[in-house]
Amino acid sequence: MKRPKTQDERDLLLYESRLLRPVRLKTPEFERGGRIRHVIFSGQFSVPFLEELAGIADMIRLMSKSREGQDFLINLLPHKRAMLYFTQPSTRTFLSFMAACQVLGITCNEVRDPSTSSETKGETRFDSIRMFSSYFDVIIMRSPIARLAESCAYLMNDLDSTGNRSVPIVNAGSGADEHPTQALLDIYTLQRSFQFASPKDSPTANKFDELRERKGYAGLTKGLPHKTIGFCGDIGRGRTVRSLAMLLALYEGVRLVFVAPNHPKLAMRDDLRHRLLDRKVCFHEVESFEDTLDGRPVIEQLDALYMTRIQKEHNDPADAASMASIDFSRYGLTPELVGRMKEYAPILHPFPRDQHFGEIPPEIDNDPRAMYFRQARNGMWIRAALLAHVFDADRLISRHFMTDYVERHNYND
Amino acid sequence: MKRPKTQDERDLLLYESRLLRPVRLKTPEFERGGRIRHVIFSGQFSVPFLEELAGIADMIRLMSKSREGQDFLINLLPHKRAMLYFTQPSTRTFLSFMAACQVLGITCNEVRDPSTSSETKGETRFDSIRMFSSYFDVIIMRSPIARLAESCAYLMNDLDSTGNRSVPIVNAGSGADEHPTQALLDIYTLQRSFQFASPKDSPTANKFDELRERKGYAGLTKGLPHKTIGFCGDIGRGRTVRSLAMLLALYEGVRLVFVAPNHPKLAMRDDLRHRLLDRKVCFHEVESFEDTLDGRPVIEQLDALYMTRIQKEHNDPADAASMASIDFSRYGLTPELVGRMKEYAPILHPFPRDQHFGEIPPEIDNDPRAMYFRQARNGMWIRAALLAHVFDADRLISRHFMTDYVERHNYND
């Protein structure tokens, strides 16, 4: 790194040595009392944590169906004030966090202008963050600067250790590297699909036994282990792909298939490849849904399919030439392709989808395998569960659910 | 219509055949269980509905005078989250809806940027709307695109019929055609003026008998029927004029007088003319307040006057030439003109007024006939009443008002 010239650069440099350590050393530093305090990267999540959080999200979702449950929820954290600091625009993630806060009664505040007035007056990012921490109780931040959220978490830890006010940091997307809550909602959507429990979550809920016995899916199991998950589109620049792939790697026997053009911007990058190899995850890289896997076309072998948008806005002029020969139509779904997919295989997409590229044409929206709209709503529930965890309100939710709610509603699941 | 090229155009085309049907066929489709669910055009409102809603607005207004009443109201809908999706700027309508939501405890969220980040990523409008419906419980929308709100209401109906999540749509102004809640607040203001009940609503409250017996207004009645209502200014481009005129047409014996320059952009357009003729409404078109009606100058004959702003921002270069000869001073009020109006005749204006054009100079603000500031506050109350109706909370309001509130306050009206 070149010699820092501004205080902003010096601030980031200050934490660089901490940032460069292995994830396993950093994970405990973002916890407090055995609970996650700062949500920075998806490497912080373990399978038991993912399952616990999904359970809380399920309870919040069910309680939200009754006025009594809603009243309980909005009275959980009305004394908390959140700052949504989004210097990189994102309507969807922003609104999803807003709604998640509101489900729990948290009051929201926002700074979305990439250049706040204070920055134009020469304020450092750390001074801005510390200002937010003076007024608010959690900072949910999205930034184009890689690892800014992580540095801010360390700033908060340092303030804490010197007896100053310090609040949790939640990373809502930082640079090209991490978007941990997107990975959370993707995993939560897959978990619910493979429970085969509710028609709202799975194309074939309640048909699990039939699927195994009569439809030729004899090896089908519930849950994520041993599933084959496909990713299609912009693998190289998709941070959601990277984060989700690393979370899936936590589950036993999961196999990943990446369907992308053979182009350095779009195909899998070395960092993800090496991380998957390190974890001994089984994965395949192909250029088309028609390439074979175990002797059959990939599209017919997938237990779930994760589509992505080609991020043209990140192309540079040279890319236009080098991408000219790619047949992009191979990276879009069609009703015909969907018709060949497994009957129970959910289709996900982090959204927005691109109407001009058409990676998922709207004709598919009514197919029971299309999970992408539910995925959005799942984002709200799992983010609410995460905030409840951060503020230690998850136990109040379980207790209320287990006693009052279950009794009142005679709920059996 | 030319062949659609984008998915956005295909989406609008999909609903076009439904949109083109007569209003009376569409009205029931925007209801559910006999109540209005989507508020799209003023043609949905009947006289009994307008009266019922005015009654709810009156109760909300009265309850808001006491802390006990306010507490009841803000605890009605705190579990509801509204999206105010305003891609056409409007400070006044926007803030009025915000305040109306807050009166009932509804939490507000907003997207106001004409190009949301998702749209720049190629998202269709329908995908954006469906995203909003994933996170929020009502979408209040204002758009420069004619009939977008109506198409969104049909989208929601279709989602509902396929078992998907669906929320009410409230049209806060779409294109040049409809602004139904402005019409609601205008009617509500007129209704209150002609009740002659409160000095806050009428220039001559409590003097009704005196007016009839001694002031020469022998034919004066309470209520809207048989009144002569004047509209002055930009009749051609004023969608508030169009909506209000159509609502007034529902009342027996109402007579409308349009005072506007004889210019194709500014004078009444054929569509409104035909609709009024179809309904057999009595109306007159004149070029000046001094033109005669029943043998006397128009200004002296009006029971109410609705002023409007000349929407210069919609002029094109050719208009400058064709409007050069118009004497615009004839379309502004003066204290002298107001002095000749009937003593009880309220003056309305949808605001903002134009300080440079001066259609209502501030000298008139203290005249008891000036109702335009109260009109703004009425907008908040009637919008709150409308949201209470949409969320089925209006009956709770009546019940509370009739029992607890009336008893406690010994309220007699």
Added chain:
Amino acid sequence: MKRPKTQDERDLLLYESRLLRPVRLKTPEFERGGRIRHVIFSGQFSVPFLEELAGIADMIRLMSKSREGQDFLINLLPHKRAMLYFTQPSTRTFLSFMAACQVLGITCNEVRDPSTSSETKGETRFDSIRMFSSYFDVIIMRSPIARLAESCAYLMNDLDSTGNRSVPIVNAGSGADEHPTQALLDIYTLQRSFQFASPKDSPTANKFDELRERKGYAGLTKGLPHKTIGFCGDIGRGRTVRSLAMLLALYEGVRLVFVAPNHPKLAMRDDLRHRLLDRKVCFHEVESFEDTLDGRPVIEQLDALYMTRIQKEHNDPADAASMASIDFSRYGLTPELVGRMKEYAPILHPFPRDQHFGEIPPEIDNDPRAMYFRQARNGMWIRAALLAHVFDADRLISRHFMTDYVERHNYND
């Protein structure tokens, strides 16, 4: 003043004669029932008021430490809706007011665009303000136009006297002249520092007796009277300096030292000089911390130091030449300078600080004298206290604190 051409100019002119009267004549007009209703300039504050408000702020701060106290506070004013009308950008003041409102349960709304859509339609500022007063219960406003807030307060008084709706105006910074709530938080921070009561507020809390007896500060007293307060940096253009200096002038025996370059833009201006002379306040103007005061360098003589940012954004091209010879390094702190300051002397800064100019380098942040981050949080508490005062909720806070809270927590201070 030249002849007004627009209605906006006429509106301001209308109040000019009232604005030009002495402060002591205007102060009672901004009160109602012996309480401040409109908060316009720091000249409205007396020492007893400042002490009363600090007491309320202290109670709010303490109550916010428990869920029970927070619940009491957020249920104080949930029926109130605030409009934050900030046409001059300011992230910090804006967020501080937002948080202050939320502490008391007040719902916030905002208009921040310097040109609202209504203004582009020709609306006057007064019509905009009156619209806000139709929907909201307090207007907190920041504007680049000098004395706009004061004019709006008179508009509200006039509305009140004609039986119209009228709401309190809170000045959050108007033009170059006044920023009364910044002065409030500065005074509150100084008050707390010189109580020597809590380590959160003072570099040397609980060491007061030791300081007097053994550290050579024999004359040290508690409280603000007889303190020497230094101001450094952009004295000429710092409205926070001007407001704070005038408030300090209320305390007996206070001495002020202004450290600034000898340049007409940066040095003290005649208006402040004359006001301090009128009040017979003892003050000194020097060009360096090394200039002497009572025979010793200024930096060693200060009981408190208020640093400011050089407001380069207000330089015009001619200033570049005339400021070229100034040694600006003399107007920044260094650890060495801080080391020479009195052990108990708090360092304040209205923030943001300028990372490029470096008037306070971050090495100083961990010095116990650095109070500037606490100052920010104090801003939230004192603004909450001020809003409680405006809405007459301060007595409810004292009563609850004195009975329920003190008992429950066995609080002794």
